[in-house]
Amino acid sequence: MHILVIKPSSLGDIIHGMVVISELKKQLPECVIDWVVGDKFVEIVASSQIARNVFIYERQGDMFSIFRLISEIRRENYDYVFDMQGLARSGIMTAIAKSPCKVGRQDAREFSYLAYNQKTNYPGTVHAIDILREFLDVVECNKIVSGIVPELQNISSPTFECFINTELNSRPLICLFPESQRPEKEWRFFPALSQKLPPYIPNAVVLLLGNRKDKIFEITSPQLFDLRGTTSLSDIVFLIKNASLVIANDSGPLHISAALDRPTFGLFTATDPQRFGPYPIQKTSHMVLKLNNIPDEVDVVTEVAYEMLVHVQS
Secondary structure (H helix, E strand, O other), rough: EEEEEOOOOOOOHHHHHHHHHHHHHHHOOOOOOEEEEEOOOOHHHHHHHHOEEEEEEOOOOOOHHHHHHHHHOOOOOOEEEEEEEOOOOHHHHHHHEEEEEEOOOOOOOOOOHHHOEEEOOOOEEEEHHHHHOOOOHHHHOOOOOOOOOOOHHHHHHHHHHHHHHHOOOOOOOEEEEOOOOOOOHOOOOHHHHHHHHHHHHOEEEEEEEOOOOOOOOOOOOOOOEEEEOOOOHHHHHHHHHHHEEEEEEEEEHHHHHHHOOOOOEEEOOOOOOOOOOOOOOOOOOOOEOOOOOOOOOOHHHHHHHHHHHHHHHH
């Protein structure tokens, strides 16, 4: 069986897709996967080796890149095309692919559904992964998914292997991700949390991670390292893989952490953790708080983080 998966973005959504496709490959080990992914996220799909071929969608690409993508998609004959994105651009990609069975989401938008000859069931207002696991029905697979993506373990980072071996020295590693794709999803008090954690958990190493450096953090402790803007996507995955605890907003790193089966603490402001939290949300190593972006929450978050770390180490 040969399947083309179309899931170009965003990082968290791609991880959700990987959860489902990883389960499909476990149940159908002979299945070959090709994947269309956005240029910003190609590293995680390619390095994980979850797909045989990875086709790059360049969001700001020129005509040459568009024609190249069309040529790559049409090079193969697929048994199925799974449009897990459900938007206009993914619908066009589905339409040009060669396959007798083009499957899309029941909640597809922007007329992308015109490219489908089959739609998945829509399970209602549930977690994003529950919507995507309906694709498993199409190929008669069991729809129970663990939420873990073993293929992410394939990703390494020569840059930070030395850091893990020398700086950590068996100490717990806490990864903080203070940013999200949308500002309203960001808890504003990560700077205060980064000051609070080192003295509260004196044997831990705390890393600040992400792409942006627009928030000002005071580095006042030798336990605290600001690595924002210096890491690749593979570096991020590798550091999360070695973390004792990950604390993040509703963002891609939160879902990477859950998919790597790491203790995951999600801080939610504008979105519903039941729909967008670490999956499955009831897992004992997962914790979410719905917050109001007020200063008093720093103490609560610190205490919960400490309790989670104690539980991990016990």
